[in-house]
Amino acid sequence: MSKVMDLIGLELSPYSYSVDKVKIKEFAEAIGDLNPIYFNEEAARQEGYDGIPIPLTFLQVIDMWGGYSFMEKCHILGLNPVKILHGEQEYKFVKPIYANDVLTVKGKVDEVNIKKGSSGGMNIITLKFEYHNQVNELVAVSTNVTIDRH
């Protein structure tokens, strides 16, 4: 059995990170998404939010800045940084997440599949992350599929 299969069930050390409104603004601006709900609390409240909400893909910020850097993640999972591709990404939102929330993230390797192809094989690694807020409510779940080409 390949060593990569040993990764299944591997739990990453949890990390915590607070959702900062300045970071939300910076993130939305980098995407070019100028929806006022991400920039102005008053605008967000007028639209029915209890604070500045996060953009749909903002949890990446929590993972990259609060968790493991790209290189650290490659090291932990035994991935070759120049051979990997981001295959799929999913975010499921259970409860709203706003600026000033503090999220604690638990991640684990959920699945590993080895595929063989004509141009060489690949390992397909599925990571699952759960995000809890400061009152320990589950607020979101993300799934990340990384493809490591042999």
Next chain:
Amino acid sequence: MLKYYEDVIVDSPFPVLKKDPISRVQLVKYAGASGDFNPLHTVEEVGQAAGSGIIAHGMLIMGMASQGVTTWIERKYIESIRVRFQKMTFPGEQIHVIGKIIKKIENNRVIGEVKAVNDEGEVKVSGVFEAMLLSKDKEG
């Protein structure tokens, strides 16, 4: 913006969100904002060594797709989004975000499809999202 379940017309396309061409500065900004410092997105030599040249963060394109979704349906109604990264995106390319509702399900929920494509229609990112809309019945 789509708000009520009763107003949903399955397979009717949403207005296309046309993004500005992706610049290298935008990739630097996205690297800093997201914390994804994979040098393939910002360092010329790394792009050359990889054989592709500098490529955009897949997550930036997913972010643009998500922007499209939240221009069609308010952010607070979106319950999930899942995408597959299909093709690399390069600086200079312009993303168009297209989508539609593909299914109405129970409890005022709808399933939509979203795609980020370039000028030639090449699909960079494709995905599905789920939203829970309001019902006119319950408003009365």
